[in-house]
Amino acid sequence: MIEIYKHVLPNGLRIVVHPDITTPLAAVNLIYDVGARDEEPDRTGFAHLFEHLMFGGSKNVPSYDEPLQRVGGENNAWTSNDFTNYYVTLPANNIETAFWLESDRMLELNFTPKNLEVQSKVVIEEFKQRYLNQPYGDVPLLTRPLAYKVHPYLWPTIGKDIAHIEQATMDDVKSFFYKHYAPNNAVLAVAGNVKPEAIFRLAERWFGGIPRREVPLRSLPVEPAQTEARELTVERRVPADFLHINFHTGKRCDPDFYINDLLSDLLSNGPSSRLFQSLVKENQLFSDINAFISGDIDPGLFSVTGRLMPGVSIGRAEAAVWKELEAISTEKIADRELQKVKNKVESNLVFSEISFLNKAMNMAQYELMGDANDINNEIEQYRAISTQQIPEAAASIFRKENSSTLRYLAVNGPGEK
Amino acid sequence: MIIEVDRKKGPEFQILDKIDFLPISRFVLPNGVDVSLLEAGSQDVTKIDWLFPAGAVQAGKPLLASTVGNLMLEGTDSRTSAEISDIIDFYGAHLNVQTYHHNSVITLICLTKELPQLLPVVEDIVRNAVFDAKEYYIYLNKRRQEYLLESEKVRTIAARKFGQVVFGEAHPYGRQLELSQFDTLTREETIAFYKNAYTPLACRIVVAGQPGSDIKDLLTRHFGDVSWREGMVNLNGVSELMPSPDKFHLVEKDGALQSAIRLGRPLFNNNHPDFIPLQVVNTILGGYFGSRLMTAVREEKGLTYGIGSSIVSYQKSGMWVIASEVMGEMREAAVEAIFEEVKRMTDEPVDKDELELVRNYMLGELLRHFDGPFSSSDIYRSLWEFGLDFGFYAKMVEVIKTIGSEEIQLLSAKYLKREDFYVVVAGR
Numbered sequence: 001m002i003e004i005y006k007h008v009l010p011n012g013l014r015i016v017v018h019p020d021i022t023t024p025l026a027a028v029n030l031i032y033d034v035g036a037r038d039e040e041p042d043r044t045g046f047a048h049l050f051e052h053l054m055f056g057g058s059k060n061v062p063s064y065d066e067p068l069q070r071v072g073g074e075n076n077a078w079t080s081n082d083f084t085n086y087y088v089t090l091p092a093n094n095i096e097t098a099f100w101l102e103s104d105r106m107l108e109l110n111f112t113p114k115n116l117e118v119q120s121k122v123v124i125e126e127f128k129q130r131y132l133n134q135p136y137g138d139v140p141l142l143t144r145p146l147a148y149k150v151h152p153y154l155w156p157t158i159g160k161d162i163a164h165i166e167q168a169t170m171d172d173v174k175s176f177f178y179k180h181y182a183p184n185n186a187v188l189a190v191a192g193n194v195k196p197e198a199i200f201r202l203a204e205r206w207f208g209g210i211p212r213r214e215v216p217l218r219s220l221p222v223e224p225a226q227t228e229a230r231e232l233t234v235e236r237r238v239p240a241d242f243l244h245i246n247f248h249t250g251k252r253c254d255p256d257f258y259i260n261d262l263l264s265d266l267l268s269n270g271p272s273s274r275l276f277q278s279l280v281k282e283n284q285l286f287s288d289i290n291a292f293i294s295g296d297i298d299p300g301l302f303s304v305t306g307r308l309m310p311g312v313s314i315g316r317a318e319a320a321v322w323k324e325l326e327a328i329s330t331e332k333i334a335d336r337e338l339q340k341v342k343n344k345v346e347s348n349l350v351f352s353e354i355s356f357l358n359k360a361m362n363m364a365q366y367e368l369m370g371d372a373n374d375i376n377n378e379i380e381q382y383r384a385i386s387t388q389q390i391p392e393a394a395a396s397i398f399r400k401e402n403s404s405t406l407r408y409l410a411v412n413g414p415g416e417k
Numbered sequence: 418m419i420i421e422v423d424r425k426k427g428p429e430f431q432i433l434d435k436i437d438f439l440p441i442s443r444f445v446l447p448n449g450v451d452v453s454l455l456e457a458g459s460q461d462v463t464k465i466d467w468l469f470p471a472g473a474v475q476a477g478k479p480l481l482a483s484t485v486g487n488l489m490l491e492g493t494d495s496r497t498s499a500e501i502s503d504i505i506d507f508y509g510a511h512l513n514v515q516t517y518h519h520n521s522v523i524t525l526i527c528l529t530k531e532l533p534q535l536l537p538v539v540e541d542i543v544r545n546a547v548f549d550a551k552e553y554y555i556y557l558n559k560r561r562q563e564y565l566l567e568s569e570k571v572r573t574i575a576a577r578k579f580g581q582v583v584f585g586e587a588h589p590y591g592r593q594l595e596l597s598q599f600d601t602l603t604r605e606e607t608i609a610f611y612k613n614a615y616t617p618l619a620c621r622i623v624v625a626g627q628p629g630s631d632i633k634d635l636l637t638r639h640f641g642d643v644s645w646r647e648g649m650v651n652l653n654g655v656s657e658l659m660p661s662p663d664k665f666h667l668v669e670k671d672g673a674l675q676s677a678i679r680l681g682r683p684l685f686n687n688n689h690p691d692f693i694p695l696q697v698v699n700t701i702l703g704g705y706f707g708s709r710l711m712t713a714v715r716e717e718k719g720l721t722y723g724i725g726s727s728i729v730s731y732q733k734s735g736m737w738v739i740a741s742e743v744m745g746e747m748r749e750a751a752v753e754a755i756f757e758e759v760k761r762m763t764d765e766p767v768d769k770d771e772l773e774l775v776r777n778y779m780l781g782e783l784l785r786h787f788d789g790p791f792s793s794s795d796i797y798r799s800l801w802e803f804g805l806d807f808g809f810y811a812k813m814v815e816v817i818k819t820i821g822s823e824e825i826q827l828l829s830a831k832y833l834k835r836e837d838f839y840v841v842v843a844g845r
Contacts, residue, residue: 022459023788024437060424065707070774071430072781074706091781096428104424121719125675129722129742133674135569205422237672239565271490271502281498284555287562307566309558340507347509347528350460354789 004372005196011212012184016363016372017199018191020356026092026192027360030102034180035082037152045159048079049123056115058105071097079157082297092193103206123165127158135238146232146404147246151223182213189364191356230404235411241308242408246301247397258381259393260293265341267291285317302397314407329394333387345382433780438807439793446641448617455625457790461529463626464791471521471614475650479594485607486514486521491552493545504538519732529629540639543615553604561599571677574668574843579679582839585659616648625794655733668843676748676844681738682837686730693816698828699728701775709758720744720751745845762829766822779817
């Protein structure tokens, strides 16, 4: 149970606070309601590039990192298809420095051509390091456009193409900032050794003067229902064949999110899970296998992925995966098996509440989705799920005409033949 | 718009004075196994580490120690692999084994209330594992696939080569796993090593969290058995270092878009008097986001997504290593840019402002490292390997607060000579 205090500033900034006196530290987490889904199709990768630019100094502070490090702080950020999230941890008695720095870069960035030039290069190296120069690194670049035809989830956060990052101009940067970086488009969450009232006063002092901005209403193309199975086969120089099947599912805020989450746990969370026991251990078709849900704000994906053992044909591996998916769609789940994944959800929830940074990050995200207090109701949502609901959910998701299959085949691979 | 705050200057701040380390209580089980307890935290969760002298050094060859560590979980004389997995998952726990050079560590993280159900399973794994032939075969085949995948990454290729170059190909710290060793390892070897290494001899237990008042009884019942006989392993010896005579090594990889680079030198471990002050030198050079290497190679030149340096301690040696993945066609420029920063550490004194920043950053970082019982217990466990305790970090706090720019320059001149550095490149 996380104790949560809330406050909203006149300019629309929402603030959520959780006091945790067991740590001498505090986390300040600022989440903006903008992600890769808000990009233009010919300007992809921009939300993420922008995240990098946010560290290039702001209106009154030439460097973001330096003053933070000077008070013992550390920070980082991430961009997803839905959100851009910035976070700081620092000794709690120096927390005001985080308010100064975060508010100044919300007020106005220091837009310099040099910053744009260097960060474009850095992001291009990140693109290469993560997506092009790694075995299987380009998988997201292949599977997303297979599963989505019109919704912007069809590109990954890094972008469709390096060229989009190279072409970014200063005008793009400025217009993106004023469109999305606004107090009324963000949530500030603080967890750690702090007093809620003091945090609200700090927020007023530092963020109160930032004007509300005109944030365009989001109107994204709706992905039409998929009606036939999609397939793509590619050949790459990798050590083993790889299979990736995507299925369309619902939104993060739909009630069946929790059922789908347990369904993915039954299939692949932990060494006792179904896919691992059957496909890795018993039949030795895969060296590793996973099932997971994306949990996106707009309708997302249920993915099943695995790397094949040598000598196993992709057809055989695929048939074996489908057999497991059909079994969970048609057969009754034993009470104990469902209880097992529920227990795991409960204990992981307790483990995650050890970290004050985790708590700040979760509160911010939940508040942006609706209400930070929903964190405390989650466990009830999981507990309420019955054994009948699992096959129902599985049967509605695991349909051939709802699937997009990537067969990623190893050719002339280095290593063994 | 009216802004009442001074946005140019920023708020006042305080400098960290000291770190409050968690107290540790110790007791010994009837068979001599030593237990350390760090009792803290707001959640009823427990983390237990079992340390055994079952690392790669004792195994004497690659693959053996880690295979034994992982296969222990795959079946005992009374529980199958599937049954063990099912119990661990059912109680929402995490159980894994990691092997290092000089020891292996079994880690259990669970809700405290489940300890009575889980400790018998850990006891069984440690004492009665059977290394079933089928499990052995499945594990090694799976592991071979992971090895092949890792071998494709320039980062891994460079890291493996760097170890060989700095410590020597035959030295336990330098020798690397090769594909052929998957065919020569035998199940009999794993059983023999298990029987000798997983015994009360040099076994230690570290408990952290809120394990409850009966933890001593539970551990005594499951790990204190006086009839559990000690095994026989090599507890000390490693051979002399045999570094490569060549300072530059290139491992070419066709089609690589980036080159992974490792630059560094052999060093001592954290028992050496210069080790603590060198942490400050390392932080300035490449130990944090605002470091000189990150600033020059990423933020000014845009040659990489990331670069960092670190000092690694081993029981009998250590190394100082700078690692990055850089634009393939700019590899030479990147190496020169790195050496330029290395040289600047010796040529110019660190200015007051930069040193103040690094001091405060490092103190904040220590505070983060010691936050909570789990991370404190990890630090405690690694210190113990060197015969040290939290006093090591109390001393580090003092050094960070008082070290001057002259000392930093002198240490740099002593340890950052270009001629002492090895350069390893994987890619092109």
